[in-house]
Ligand SMILES: Nc1ncnc2c1ncn2[C@@H]1O[C@H](COP(=O)(O)O)[C@@H](OP(=O)(O)O)[C@H]1O
């Protein structure tokens with residue numbers, strides 16, 4: 001990759017996301033095989049696991065080490081429930097997982113700590129990611145495990161890391177440990193409803209990344225346990241699909257009805273002339289599917305009372321845009337990452353498309369379908 005603005009930050013971010021993916025793979029395997037108490041219910045009823053906290057601690061610690069402790073990080077998790085006395089065994093598990101991962105930093109071309117981190121250092125690393133972002137300065141944006149439900153079900157999930165500078169997303173890195181590397185792998189996987197726990201290494205799992213203005217996006221396979229991450233390590237260019245005929249287009253949407261109105265999306269799809277059944281996938285892997293050309297459209301219509309968070313979109317949106325696609329809200333306006341942790345002013349939903357023609361059709365179809373909606 002050419003040497004350009006933010007290339008050092010991108011290099012670090014990609015390596016850190018590879019580390020986080022390796023951590024998640026280990027925890028997911030244990031979680032599914034032991035079905036242990038590593039899953040807790042958060043106040044908002046979503047699930048949080050050892051992996052969420054461990055990834056946030058690891059990424060927070062590594063970014064500060066590599067780029068300076070002054071950096072601002074916006075991330076999903078806090079330490080409220082993890083620091084309670086009754087969570088001591090969970091915290092001990094997080095501390096172990098974090099130290100195991102940091103001990104392997106050199107394999108990923110990064111420098112880990114000289115000594116193992118204590119529980120309070122791990123809690124500090126998690127809570128240092130409590131910035132609220134904004135339109136000035138530089139902010140890292142992390143979703144440690146996006147699609148927690150997919151993660152605990154042994155399904156798709158993503159580690160999403162982005163960097164915002166002056167309110168604009170400049171770097172996007174998406175780690176997708178269960179995304180098959182081969183073309184069309186995601187479709188095959190979801191048709192067969194495969195659980196990818198005993199996945200053959202090298203065939204499943206990749207990190208996708210991009211830098212604003214590069215007009216390129218790349219994908220690297222995850223590295224094997226005994227390998228060292230080389231830069232750019234067989235990175236392959238990825239590109240959106242060239243299909244512009246709605247009848248041939250595949251559209252993605254969240255698995256959970258509560259996260260997006262499936263029946264409204266079906267109405268929009270029908271209005272826009274889409275014919276295929278939706279591809280329902282957990283997490284930002286949906287953006288990855290558009291960026292890789294495996295699907296053409298991602299529609300998301302949350303209920304009007306829900307405010308979308310920047311960490312659920314920043315990395316994926318840039319990836320789709322630089323791979324040649326278009327992402328806006330459902331009114332056709334750009335997404336605004338400059339207003340703090342929420343995508344303020346979002347009009348109805350989010351539409352990501354592989355190209356302008358499909359995008360225009362979809363926006364038109366949203367307007368046509370809106371009258372009959374009850375969002
Ligand atoms: N009511 C709601 N409407 C829309 N999105 C929601 C939601 N509740 C949670 N989410 C977000 O949807 C994300 C999952 O996306 P998807 O449904 O596309 O898999 C969750 O990320 P986490 O799993 O990181 O918490 C969460 O941020």
Ligand SMILES: [Mg+2]
Nearest residue numbers: 143146147312
């Ligand atoms: Mg998320």
